[in-house]
Amino acid sequence: MKKSKKNGADDRLTKRLLRLQVNGETKEVATEVSKTLLEVLREDLGLTGTKHGCELGECGTCAVLVDGEPVLSCLMLGIEAENTEIVTVEGMTQNGKPHPLQKAFADLGAAQCGYCIPGILLTAKALLDEKPYPTRDEIRQALAGNLCRCTGYTKILQAVELAAKEIP
């Protein structure tokens, strides 16, 4: 048990100080170890752009970027996100202007109720960062983990294609 004590062990009910890099800023927050990154972002940091859906990894709306890769913040602990770069939908704007993806989604009306959109925007951003000119099929593959229950996906796919054209 000595070893685990050293690792910050039997403090099941106590909080721990987390140091997170969120949207380019260092945030320090004292919170429960059992909190997911989703809960830390929304409840401790007030970043409610990240949505909670199923909380079981079956919908994709809580997706955020961790070191540039889309992951589900409902299935990752806040403490597991230490020493990584986290980007939430709030961090997509550039110099106060919406990201080309955000603009394309708004211009095409790709969001209806909008609940799934933060996860989709970030997942699409990761795709465009890696592949600036994806095919329709590659976009479908990349967004295969994001459910939308309102509009269907046609406009969402079109918006990603439009944004790909807009990004210089």
Added chain:
Amino acid sequence: MLRLPEFNYIQPRTLREATKVLADLAPNAMLVAGGTDVYPKMKRGQFAPRHLVSLRGLRELKGIRQTKDGLWIGAGESLTAVSRHRVIAKRLPALAHAAESVSTPQLRNMGTIGGNVLVDTRCNYYDQTFFWRQAVGFCMKKDGQICLVAPGSEKCLAIASSDTAPVLVSLGADVILVSKQGERRVKLEELYRDDGIDYCAKSQDEVLKGLLIPKEALGLRNVYLKLRRRGSFDFPILGVAATMDLDNQGECRHARVVLTAVASAPKVVAEAATLLQGKKITKELIETVADAAAKISHPLDNADLDYWYRKRMAKVFTLRALAQLAGLELVA
């Protein structure tokens, strides 16, 4: 909101430290790597560990590389990394496809190959929230006494649901398990037991360090076919992995078929080897193997789609997989 229960989170920095911690805490501790199966199950009350030992920081579990014995895959590599690896994509398309067909892109960025190989067995009566399970009545896999799929059954009938496991078994992969006592190397298929609760022969104080695919397997033809309702998200409700080797005359030197989601462990179809090896592959021969595959498949009413349909598809998928490997045209 579904919140995680309280637990103690331990972050060892080396494999040695992890096995030491595990030796101390084993019965009350669980390992967590990607967390994509552990955390949902903790939220639903299926797992309730007092201690979680994280494998995230362990460098010993990382890396995919060719060695003199074959291809080493660290258990901590993500499913995305496995599916995109150059050698795997080129030589082992079955494994690349299996890894790529697990759940969704986000979950594959998080989930590890080790976690997928050891993934908990699944059942419609088990993979539910605590509230649901309490309302229906608990089953023997968690909190209850009987099996709700087959109340007369003495053992749990939850389904083996790994996509990569049948492929790795078809490739003859070994696993390396490490505990405080040392390391042991076993055939992956020997790790599985046909029991929904006690489905894995890894002891609680062991860590799966990695997988070793023998060199010879890199030259085999290989394929994985997966049945599910949706093209993403879903676990397999049938999976057929097959490997084959033909000599210059078209005679079969090696053939192996492994099924998943038809029992609580991956199932090897013994007839593939006995009927095909040493012969020229014909449509009649692979049909006999496909019949044998359907015969040993026992799908039950505890997963998506009708069980009788899944049993029929065990034959169809085996037929397709073997025809594809042998280069035979199947006329419907």
